[in-house]
Amino acid sequence: MRLESAELVELLAQRYVVGTQRGHARRRFETLLEQRSDVRRAVSRWEERLTPLAWSLDPVEPSDLLWQRIARELDLGRPASQRRRDSGAGVWRGAAAASALLAVFMAGGWWMAERRPPEIVQNTVIERIPEQVAVALVVSDAGDPLWLTRIGRDSGELAVRVVGDVASQPANDYQLWALTDAGVPVSLGLLPQSGSVTIALDSAAKAALERSSTLAVSLEPPGGSPQPVPTGPVLFTAALLAS
Amino acid sequence: MDAVAREHVATNEADLDELLRKSGRGDARAFRQLYDAVAPRLMAVAFRMLNDRQQAEDVVQETLIAAWRSGAEYDSRRSQAATWLISITRYRALDLIRKHGRQRDILHDGQQDIRRVLGHDDPEQEGEPLAPEVSDRLQTCFGEISRDQAGCIQLAYTEGLTLQEIALRLERPIGTIKSWIRRGLQKLRECVEL
Known part of the structure; x- marks a missing residue:
């Protein structure tokens, strides 16, 4: 989508935040949100302007069960040191979590993109890798699967297969990162835009995966980020789950 | 901000x-x-x-x-x-x-409320005020846009209705609804940025 006019950006941001932009137009705009800071800023401004309308609605008390569900989901009953980060019930559960948390990015996460490089703008935290094999499914904002990754802990290999409609980026490469619990990204390699690849992980990547529960995909110059951190926008994240 | x-x-x-x-x-x-x-x-x-x-x-x-x-x-x-x-x-x-989909009758659910917001039930009515928690400034700014514009913005933003759903509920052309929202938001923006 060509979107050079500031007025048009403003108008589309308006529609996006108010909610009257739906369907494909909304999804196309979300792609722009991932790529352009001016679009993100316009959306943030409208979110801030209109939040009082939502905040001022008469409160509705949730049922007592809601807190119990949240506490159970986050394992809040245990001391922090013993708390699991997620139950890790399977790869599709991870996909759902990634999809849900995309909202973080789409909603108020812009500051993360603009505050610091690398642009880690989404975050999904799942369990460490206790098993021999861990998998992660990278999904689009619409919930469609894009890449399926499989990491063999013992083999030290990362196998990636395109499983959906990955947008062709002839002038760029998609790069896969492990996000450590400390929030530090470590490159795992470049992702294929079609077909599949197997990547031998280096020692830094293996070490990062021991401390990571989330993968991220950024869009980088050909050959990958020139720096040890993402230099392009982080487009997707995916939970790393025991298989 | x-x-x-x-x-x-x-x-x-x-x-x-x-x-x-x-x-x-x-x-x-x-x-x-x-x-x-x-x-x-x-x-x-x-x-x-x-x-x-x-x-x-x-x-x-x-x-x-x-x-x-x-x-x-x-x-x-x-x-x-x-x-x-x-x-x-x-x-x-x-x-x-x-x-x-939506678990509500978008044609009728809350219709009385929104008609009151729009002032259609009582021509003398000034429209339903925003809740007191809304900032004075935003409330002032909403007072400066038309009831139609304010009502449509609220239906879209707080109820999540599409343009078509708002048009159906208010029995107005979709183009009119679109225009009300766009102009209302523009005025709102100008007002809050003063």
Whole structure:
């Protein structure tokens, strides 16, 4: 989508935040949100302007069960040191979590993109890798699967297969990162835009995966980020789950 | 950030910011306090849009889990905690409406309320005022746009109705609704930025 006019950006941001932009137009705009800071800023401004309308609605008390569900989901009953980060019930559960948390990015996460490089703008935290094999499914904002990754802990290999409609980026490469619990990204390699690849992980990547529960995909110059951190926008994240 | 946006939760803005950050760092006590402070507000937003308590609770659950998992990265210089949480809730609710449809009769549900907002039931009526928690500035600005514009913006923003649904409910052409919302928001923007 060509979107050079500031007025048009403003108008589309308006529609996006108010909610009257739906369907494909909304999804196309979300792609722009991932790529352009001016679009993100316009959306943030409208979110801030209109939040009082939502905040001022008469409160509705949730049922007592809601807190119990949240506490159970986050394992809040245990001391922090013993708390699991997620139950890790399977790869599709991870996909759902990634999809849900995309909202973080789409909603108020812009500051993360603009505050610091690398642009880690989404975050999904799942369990460490206790098993021999861990998998992660990278999904689009619409919930469609894009890449399926499989990491063999013992083999030290990362196998990636395109499983959906990955947008062709002839002038760029998609790069896969492990996000450590400390929030530090470590490159795992470049992702294929079609077909599949197997990547031998280096020692830094293996070490990062021991401390990571989330993968991220950024869009980088050909050959990958020139720096040890993402230099392009982080487009997707995916939970790393025991298989 | 607009001054008006900062005002609306000024009474507890700093508290919310801090609770969100602490929650993100794994402070379960702060997280419970955050839950108590915002869950009813988020429920109001989700329930208004979805008209289904279970779905609304699912959305609020996802929002608060996101707060726990991502709150450590929160930066109040970029966004208010309330804006951050409300936005997640609204977008997730819109997503659910898109995927599963709406559990409400959009033609009639709340019609009396909105007709009152628009002043159609009583020509002398000035329109339903915004709740007192809404910042004075935003309330003033809403007073400066037409009832039609204000009503349509609220139907879209707080109830999640599409242009077509608003047109059906108000029995007006979709082009008119689109125009009301666009002009209303433009005036609102100019007003709050004064």
